[in-house]
Amino acid sequence: MESIRILIFYLAVPSLLLSAMSQILSWRKKVGRQTKKFPGPQQFPIVGRVHDIDRFCMWKKFKEWADIYGPIYRTSMLGQNFIIISDEKIAEELLMKRGHIYSGRPQIRALFDHKTGPGYVALMDRHEIWTRQRKWVHAAMVEFHRSHFFGIIENEVKRYLAVLLLDPAKFHGNTREHCGRIMSRLAWDDASQGKENGDSADCTLTQMSVSGPIVNTMTPLWEIPWAFNPWKKYERAREDRQRAWWLNSFHIAKQRFLRGELPADTWSNRYLTGLQQQGNLSLEQTPQEEEFASCMLGFQNLVGVVTISGPMLFFLMAMVLNPEWQRKAQEEIDRVCGDKMPTTSNMADLPIMRACLKETTRWRSGVPLGVPHQAEQDDEFRGEKIKKGTIILACEWSINRVPERYPDPENFHPERYLEKEWPTYQEPLSRYPNLREGVGMHTFGWGRRTCLGQHIADDEMFVTGAGVLWAFNLIRKKCPKTGEVIEFDSEATNAHVILEPLPFPCDFQPRSAERASQILSGYAEVRDQLRV
Incomplete structure (x- = not known):
């Protein structure tokens, strides 16, 4: 070895x-050629400014530099130029108003061919495959949201509450599986794939992240010949397994569809119905067409896991650390829902609950670096030349901590969405706050690369979060020897491009014996509809 x-x-x-x-x-060659108008940290030959950046929490260094150099500055790492933005208005100017220039995606070295497709729509450059997949996914999400995902979320939440009741110690892994089950049920009608879906999503994120394979930062290592290159061999095997899983799931769904057994409330049914409406009654496809469809549905299935499980875990953490807001939300839920588990039909009447969720996504950003954009051509902004290939990062961690917009940014304040004196307040409270529109929507990205999952994130986080508070009191754990509360680092994460917190101590106590009985009876009502 x-x-x-x-x-x-x-x-x-x-x-x-x-x-x-x-x-x-x-x-x-560049020395003396021009005077940079954007400030930034001192750069060094070759390395730029990579040597003092912790790749496991880069967003904190970017925030530190934003406090020194302002809301837009330059840096570089190993020859790659970056522009870091920490201001919403500047991000809007570049990434939305000039989205035709700044909607490319940079190369992630530890992945094969992600810019060309069809494997990862969120990571592709803009081209015909990206356009077709994105258009289809957007229409499918909007259509399913009109029916609030056909009650699938509510049924899975009933199962999730029963799992928390019976095995509370494994809440971290079970939360990710819960999110994976919902997405797998919507994609293929197979919620039993939930754990595999969650694990595959986590593995994919590792490959995508700066904190993942070293080739993502030391890119020349990727060019080592195949025979001696462990990173290429690992990624080839990982992607082949993932693609085979997606394709097999697609084949099974197609056969079930032809037999009339595939539920209409699945994305695969919607896609196959569309083929038949176009005249392809037998659903004959080339291998390339099947690859296109299986990757589109598979990635939609996959990406909906971690984008929700991370924020959901941070919400549980927020409720543990802020018991006064836990009580306020529970009082509101009890007043509106009584003995019935909350559903999407209760959203308008639960503004405190929605505010706690919205504040969670600000307080602990799920994508603290922001998903990178890349300039697709040369441009000029505020007198500064921006070359093609420059990576633009709208640093979410910094944007969420601008004190003029978010006073007392380090602390958890759901009232910033509920009380008129806060800058982020919006009316009517029957509509705002939410995760689909209004202030603070930069959590889901910018412009033409905005995440398409706002609708399902809004519904799933609401029903899951409200269901947990309806069912349980979340309590700080105490050391059995000393009786002291067990402290933990609320910023400790897996350091992926989309974060999950590391496991933290939390007790889930049923709010009453009657509520525990309701949790079990609620699960019994839907158990036969679920693959468990």
Whole structure:
């Protein structure tokens, strides 16, 4: 094993030296050519400013620099130019009003061909495959939201509450599985894939993240020949397994559809119905067409797990750490819902509950760096030249901590959406706050690359979060020896591009014996409809 490491090192050295020489020549040519109008931290030859950045929490360094250099500044890392934005208005100017320029995606080195497709619509460049997939997914989400996802979320929440009641210690993994079950049921009518879906999503995010494979930061290592390249071999096997799973699920759904057994409330049914409406009654497709469809449905299925499980876990954490808001939300739920578990029909009447969810996504950003955009052509902004290929990061962690917009930003304040004296207040409270529209929607991205999952995130987080508070009191755990409350780091995460908090201590206590009985009877009512 040691000899292999040494061989890899020596194979990497030439490419690293060539990269260094290229950067030195490029740096020398640029010296004296122009005066930069955007400020930024001091840059060093070759490395730029990568040496003092913690790749497991880069957003904190970007926030530190924003406090020094202002709401827009430059930096670079190993030859890649970055513009970091910490102001909503500037982000809107570049990423929305100039979305035709700044809607590319940068290369993620540890993934194969993600910019060309069809595997990951959120990571593709803008081209015909991206347009077709994005258009279909958007229409499907909107259509299903009109029916609030046909009660699938409510049924799975009843199961989730029973799981929390019977096995509360595993709430972290079970929350991710819960989100995976909902997406797998909507995609293929197979909620039993929930755990596999969650695990696959987590593995994919690892490959996408700066905190993942070292080749995402030390990119020359990717060019090591295949025979000695563990990163390429691992990713090839991982992606092949994922694609095979998606394609097999698509084939099963197609056969069930032809037999009349696939429920209409699935995305695969919607897609196959569309093919028949276009005249393809037998659903014959080329391998390329099947790959396109299975990847579109598979990635839609996959991405809906971590984008919701992370914020949901942060919500549970917020309720543990802020018991006064837990009580306020429970009082509101009891007043409106009584002995019935909350559903989407109760959303308009539960503004405190919605405010707690909205504040969670601000207080602990699920995507603290923001998803990167890339300039697709040369541009100029405020007198500054921005070259094609520059990566633009609207740093969510920083944007959510602008004190003029979000006073006392480090603390949890749902009242910022409920009381008129706060800058983020909106009326009517029967509509705002929510996760689909209004202030603070930058959580879901910008412009033409805005996440398409706001509708399901809004419904799923509301029903799940309100269901948990209806069912349980969330209590700080105490040390059995000392009786002292167990402290934990509320910013400790898996450091992926989309975050989940690391497991934290929390007790789930049924609010009463009657409520515990209602949890079990509610699950019994829907158990036969679920694959468990």
